[in-house]
Structure formats: C-alpha cells, structure tokens
Amino acid sequence: MMHMIEHVFIEQNLVAAFAVVGAVMWISLFVSKRLTAGRIHGSAIAILLGLLLAYVGGVVTGGKKGLADIPIFAGVGLMGGAMLRDFAIVATAFEVDVVEARKAGLLGVCALAIGTVLPFVIGASIAWVYGYRDAISLTTIGAGAITYIVGPVTGAALGASSVVIALSIATGVLKAVLVMVFTPMLAKVVGLDNPRSAMAFGGLMGTVSGVAGGLAATDPKLVPYGALTATFHTGIGCLVGPSVLYLAVRALVG
Known part of the structure; x- marks a missing residue:
C-alpha cells in the first residue's frame, strides 16, 4: 500500500x-x-x-x-514556482470592478509610491545597522522589505550573494505574515471597509499574499482590490529596485 x-x-x-x-x-x-x-x-x-x-x-x-x-x-x-504564482495573481485581479478601481485615482498612485520607497528605506536602514555597507547588499535587503519577490529579483540582477538574497526573502516573508496578522485587528481603526481604501492599503503594504490574507480575514470582497494595487507594487519594485533605488543607494554609500 x-x-x-x-x-x-x-x-x-x-x-x-x-x-x-x-x-x-x-x-x-x-x-x-x-x-x-x-x-x-x-x-x-x-x-x-x-x-x-x-x-x-x-x-x-x-x-x-x-x-x-x-x-x-x-x-x-x-x-x-513563478508560473503558477503569477497565474494566481493575475486571476485574482480579474475579480476587480473597473468602476471601483478608477476611484482610487491619485490616491492609489501615491500609495504605490510611498509603499515602495518607505519599506525600502526601512529595510536598507536595518541592513546598515546589522553591518552591511555595500550598495548591492543594502539594495537587495531593502528590496526584500518591499516584497519577498522584489528582493531576490533585485539581488539576482545586481549579483548579490545567496546569503543576502535569502535575507531579503526572509524580510519579505516576515512582512507578509505581519500584514496578515495585524490587518483584521486594525481594519476598523484605519477605515478599511471599502474598495477605495483597500486599493490604497494594497499599494502601501505591497505584499500580495499579506494583503490578500489580511483582507480575506477582514472582508473577502475587498481582496481583489487590495491585490490589484499590491500586484502593481511588486512589478514597480522589480523595475526600480535594481535601477533607480540601487543608483540612489550607490550614490549615498559609494
């Protein structure tokens, strides 16, 4: 048997x-x-x-x-692997009501910008505190704080060591778990009860899995809206991580 x-x-x-x-x-x-x-x-x-x-x-x-x-x-x-992961992310976005999505407007764009830069700065600062001084390591770990997908993508593009890439993934996973756990607890406090606020939240938090899990525990109807901006967040992070953000860090630390 x-x-x-x-x-x-x-x-x-x-x-x-x-x-x-x-x-x-x-x-x-x-x-x-x-x-x-x-x-x-x-x-x-x-x-x-x-x-x-x-x-x-x-x-x-x-x-x-x-x-x-x-x-x-x-x-x-x-x-x-990446194939089924990306398929699941794209499939989630198909549940979005376009009319509601348009209401995010400038708020969604600002949320994406803040949600990309702020976690990166925090992640890179923590890496600096723990002794990392080179631009590649700082950028990779900072990118991991954006999402655990952006971290390894950025690290692979810049030639970071496997240890640093692993740390970037761990940073992103920790962030995802924290977002999942605390979203239901803080939803009422931050007014997370409509598609517009869910899209702003997804843009700020960035992590698709964290946002989806947290919103599912809050209100399942909000999941597609939060996942939509969180998905864009991952794409933007993968673009600016090994380019704009790396150049900025390199200009600061040499």
Missing part, C-alpha cells in the same frame, strides 16, 4: 503537491478557527507551516529546495 502511494506521489507529483497544500490549508484554517477564533488568518498560519516544512526538508535532505528535494514532494517545487 505504501509503495503504491509513493509511486502515485512521484509519478503525479504536481497532483500530489495540490493535495499536500490542500492538507496544509485545511489544518491552518482549522487552527485559525479553533485556536485563534479567526483573529489570525489561516493563510498566515499556512505560511509558517510551509516555512517549517521547507526547513525540515532542507535538514533531512541537505538540499537547497526544501521540501521539494524529497522525491515524493518534488511537485511542490513546480506548484510554488
């Missing part, structure tokens, strides 16, 4: 990956509902479980792809 299950997981690894992710999500939503009364969204718990499984996979195999280095979980590497 076990041999049959192992054979199915290896031969149909992408299908198996969906089953594994589905199981992780089911456990995460159960924990969210039963242990936190919904205050911490299941998506945040799922990310933490995913990081734990990736760590265990890396320790067990000594590889570099986490859980995907174990043959029966190889499909997780494909499922978590």
Whole structure:
C-alpha cells in the first residue's frame, strides 16, 4: 500500500503537491478557527507551516529546495514556482470592478509610491545597522522589505550573494505574515471597509499574499482590490529596485 502511494506521489507529483497544500490549508484554517477564533488568518498560519516544512526538508535532505528535494514532494517545487504564482495573481485581479478601481485615482498612485520607497528605506536602514555597507547588499535587503519577490529579483540582477538574497526573502516573508496578522485587528481603526481604501492599503503594504490574507480575514470582497494595487507594487519594485533605488543607494554609500 505504501509503495503504491509513493509511486502515485512521484509519478503525479504536481497532483500530489495540490493535495499536500490542500492538507496544509485545511489544518491552518482549522487552527485559525479553533485556536485563534479567526483573529489570525489561516493563510498566515499556512505560511509558517510551509516555512517549517521547507526547513525540515532542507535538514533531512541537505538540499537547497526544501521540501521539494524529497522525491515524493518534488511537485511542490513546480506548484510554488513563478508560473503558477503569477497565474494566481493575475486571476485574482480579474475579480476587480473597473468602476471601483478608477476611484482610487491619485490616491492609489501615491500609495504605490510611498509603499515602495518607505519599506525600502526601512529595510536598507536595518541592513546598515546589522553591518552591511555595500550598495548591492543594502539594495537587495531593502528590496526584500518591499516584497519577498522584489528582493531576490533585485539581488539576482545586481549579483548579490545567496546569503543576502535569502535575507531579503526572509524580510519579505516576515512582512507578509505581519500584514496578515495585524490587518483584521486594525481594519476598523484605519477605515478599511471599502474598495477605495483597500486599493490604497494594497499599494502601501505591497505584499500580495499579506494583503490578500489580511483582507480575506477582514472582508473577502475587498481582496481583489487590495491585490490589484499590491500586484502593481511588486512589478514597480522589480523595475526600480535594481535601477533607480540601487543608483540612489550607490550614490549615498559609494
């Protein structure tokens, strides 16, 4: 029986990956509902479980792809790759009401600008405090504070070390988890109850997964609007990270 299950997981690894992710999500939503009364969204718990499984996979195999280095979980590497990730982001944006999206106007543009520059400055400043002095490392870690996608894209373009790129990803993941956890708690305080404010919020926070998870726990109808500007935020970050922001940091630190 076990041999049959192992054979199915290896031969149909992408299908198996969906089953594994589905199981992780089911456990995460159960924990969210039963242990936190919904205050911490299941998506945040799922990310933490995913990081734990990736760590265990890396320790067990000594590889570099986490859980995907174990043959029966190889499909997780494909499922978590850029192709399906980008497809999911684009699919989310199709739920947006264009009429509501237009209402963001200048507010959305300003939110995108602030949400790109401010996290970068904070991330680069923290990197400086921890001893990084070269422009490439500062830019890469700062870009990770924008999103965990912008960080590695910027690092790869600039030729950053694998350690620095890993730190940029960790910075972005931490930001995503914090946004997921605190969005439902602060939604009423900041007036996060309509599409316009959701788009401004998505532009300021930037992280698609964090914004989507946080808004899902607040009001699922707001998810597409927040994800829309957050998606643009990622694209803008990937463009300006290795170019404008890097040149600015290089001009400051040499």
